[in-house]
Amino acid sequence: MLSHELPTRPWQIVSMDLFSHRQKDYLLLVDHYSDFWEIELLPDLSADTVIKRCKSQFARHGQPDKVITDNGPQFGSLFKRFSLEWEFDHVTSSPRHPKVKGKAESAVKIAKNLLHRAARDGADPWKAILHWRNTPTENMDSSPAQRLMSRRLKTSIPVTNRLLQPSVTLGVTEKLRHRRQLAKHFYDRSAKDLPELEIGESIRMKAMPGEASGRWRRGTCLQQVAPRSYLVDVEGTLYRRNRVDLRVAEPTSSAAFDTQPTHTPTPHTTHTSALEMQPTPSMPQTPGVVFRPALPGPVAPPALGQQHPPPTGTYTRSGRLSKPPQRLIL
Incomplete structure (x- = not known):
């Protein structure tokens, strides 16, 4: 501080x-x-x-x-x-x-x-x-x-x-x-000093309040006007910002500020998709049903006791089985 x-x-x-x-x-x-x-x-x-x-x-x-x-x-x-x-x-x-x-x-x-x-x-x-x-x-x-x-x-x-x-x-x-x-x-105890910015260094500035995109915009550090306060040029406009509102622009991770990261399927996901699309001749080819074969992996631990199918009936929102009252019929 x-x-x-x-x-x-x-x-x-x-x-x-x-x-x-x-x-x-x-x-x-x-x-x-x-x-x-x-x-x-x-x-x-x-x-x-x-x-x-x-x-x-x-x-x-x-x-x-x-x-x-x-x-x-x-x-x-x-x-x-x-x-x-x-x-x-x-x-x-x-x-x-x-x-x-x-x-x-x-x-x-x-x-x-x-x-x-x-x-x-x-x-x-x-x-x-x-x-x-x-x-x-x-x-x-x-x-x-x-x-x-x-x-x-x-x-x-x-x-x-x-x-x-x-x-x-x-x-x-x-x-x-x-x-x-x-x-x-x-x-x-819960804070640390941020490294000082160099003059001419590429930076990214935090989005202004009210901006829908919330994108950190790229700019250049021009001058340090006060301790932890810098004058930066962002898209042709001069701004004065505190160090907490500025980040060093990394070329390798610049896209992470502008767009959401795209999902890259893993080899495991690709293998599963290929198996889903190519059923073997021994598989029953039922329309609208996709057969997913079991993949090799860790064996699940055995159950502690014999598992019985849940009884049929009416359940409450908390998951408790609702039992009807037993009435005396004369």
């Missing part, structure tokens, strides 16, 4: 994602150090609106060193210009491979769950978000608010004034490293 570098301070690495809930669009930003996330309601999905919401959050928490997003239209050339002006690295994930921004995907799942429950119960969603931010994270001994702001947030739950005083949370990076090492240990 390949992970992002460990952050050493809050708001150093930020992931972003867009999501919809009840016909409303939101922008979510999550901090990799504290797991603290912010959501912004979007009036539209234009790149200019997304950039304005990002500027508002960066003015509150500071400029990040790295921002991780997908390849949506909101994160194109305008967002690239924004990253140069605000001096942060913009890293995009491979299409159809959302694991690169798994932190944002996980935060979106939590945010949707809170919004759904608040709407179902008729409660204030912002209070639900406040309580989540103030809840300690498992195996971290601190809440997202404590790791980001170095203090607990005041809620409707009674608490002493001493607990609301600022206090820097120490050892966050080491605990994050331990969590990642544990996750990597269990993930690598």
Whole structure:
């Protein structure tokens, strides 16, 4: 498993994602150090609106060193210009491979769950978000608010004034490293690294979603744009794909990707067919009946007991013999 570098301070690495809930669009930003996330309601999905919401959050928490997003239209050339002006690295994930921004995907799942429950119960969603931010994270001994702001947030739950005083949370990076090492240990038990592709190597790309054929199309590897992410040329069109969606094109087995393997009769099958078509003179030639002589092979083991023909009668669907009741006839 390949992970992002460990952050050493809050708001150093930020992931972003867009999501919809009840016909409303939101922008979510999550901090990799504290797991603290912010959501912004979007009036539209234009790149200019997304950039304005990002500027508002960066003015509150500071400029990040790295921002991780997908390849949506909101994160194109305008967002690239924004990253140069605000001096942060913009890293995009491979299409159809959302694991690169798994932190944002996980935060979106939590945010949707809170919004759904608040709407179902008729409660204030912002209070639900406040309580989540103030809840300690498992195996971290601190809440997202404590790791980001170095203090607990005041809620409707009674608490002493001493607990609301600022206090820097120490050892966050080491605990994050331990969590990642544990996750990597269990993930690598059933996974392995794929070999890197060579520039100019013939490859096959996994079919796009919705393609009826499901055929792996042949192409050429042009460039490695990121770890495990490649730019390939498939039938004159450029694609960016993760290594799991690409395979090395083997000339000897190329037909296995395009068509189903044809059945080649074995010598045993051919011999049987010839015997079926050419009966001997001693065989009774009954129309519509094919005589199949016994072929040499392993002798079946003898039966343990004498086999009797099954009794005639009515059987249930489970195979049990149905016996009619014996009635008294006077």
